[in-house]
Amino acid sequence: MAEQPRTGELATTARRSFPPQGQPTIHRVNWIGLKSLYLKEVRRFLKVQTQTIWAPAATTLLQLVIFTLALGRGGREVLGVPFATFVAPGLIVMGMMQNAFQNSSFAFLSGKMQGTIVDYLMPPLSEGELMLGMCAGAVSRAVAVGCALALLMLFYPGVSLAVAHPWAVIWFGLMGALFLSFVGLLTSIWAEKFDHNAAITNFIIMPLTMLSGTFYVIDNLAPAFQVISRANPIFYVISGFRFGFLGRSDIGSDNFAVMHGALGLGTLNLVLGVVTFLLLVVPAQVSQVTDAALVVLLVLLRAGHDPDQIGRRPFTIERPQTR
DSSP states (O other): OOOOOOHHHHHHHHSOOOOOTTOOSOOSOOHHHHHHHHHHHHHHHHTTHIIIIIHHHHHHHHHHHHHHHHHSGGGOEETTEEHHHHHHHHHHHHHHHHHHHHHHHHHHHHHHHHTOTHHHHSSSOOHHHHHHHHHHHHHHHHHHHHHHHHHHHTTSTTOOOOOSOHHHHHHHHHHHHHHHHHHHHHHHHHOSSHHHHHHHIIIIIHHHHHTSSSSSOGGGSOHHHHHHHHTOHHHHHHHHHHHHHHSOBTTBSSHHHHHHHHHHHHHHHHHHHHHHHHHHHHHHHHHHHHHHHHHHHHHHHHTTTOGGGTTTSOOOOOOOOOO
16 A cells, blocks of 8 residues: 655645745736735725715716706707706716726825825835726726616616717726826825815816716807817716717717717826826835935934044034023
8 A cells, every 4th residue: 555645745745835035026017916906995995885886876866866857857858869868878977987086086095194005005016006006996986886877777767878889988988987096096195184185076076077068068058168168078078978878979979070089088098197107106216315315414413514424423412501
């Protein structure tokens, strides 16, 4: 009978083999760290999904009910469709963008305020991986809110969510969520307290979303206000997303006309991504230079402002004589 291996030998064989000492295990991208950060962000909002997904969906559905009862009576049509069908896509993507902003802005800012920011800065993640993981988590929450809103609106009378151009729904939905994810991350980098974040939300994000053609077509506005509306990036998000469902919008009724808005939105997100990345990189480099300068200054103070005496004289503090 063959000799059976011992339990200790089986445990040794089953142990994980580590690379030799000094051999790097993280090369260009820390995929494990990036995946862990993304899952952390997703689980953070899924743990309280009643507050982060279903409550925003219910609030946005109430807006559909109110505006439909107030403005959509009598069979009113906009762009050739019932008012409820016209306003529903805009409300869906508006809810997606607002929640993407809240997710990316709250995560980093709460770490700064509660002293848990080390959870983001301590792991071996580069600035690009940190930005990508947090923005991907915010976009995931936006998609979850959008799906919840679409599900609830399917049961509302008078709303049709038939998709005419799937590429526009996917592109403008993701680009709109990514746009406000970058804005939220930039806000959390700048903000020093929750009041700063609330100010950006109430005085910038909310007016831009409400005055972006969600409940109306801009042809009803005066020429000057039409120009202002076309300078609003969220206007192109909502109009392009609506084009994906209805096949017509304020920015055009064919793929070629809407493609200009799609390319412009993608370019804007690319610029915002570069700006966010630089703002994450530059402070770290400035901090390193500042720390080095402080070390040199302390050494000079210890030497009594004499570089030749560095390390020779003890550092003492002369107290003023009292009378």
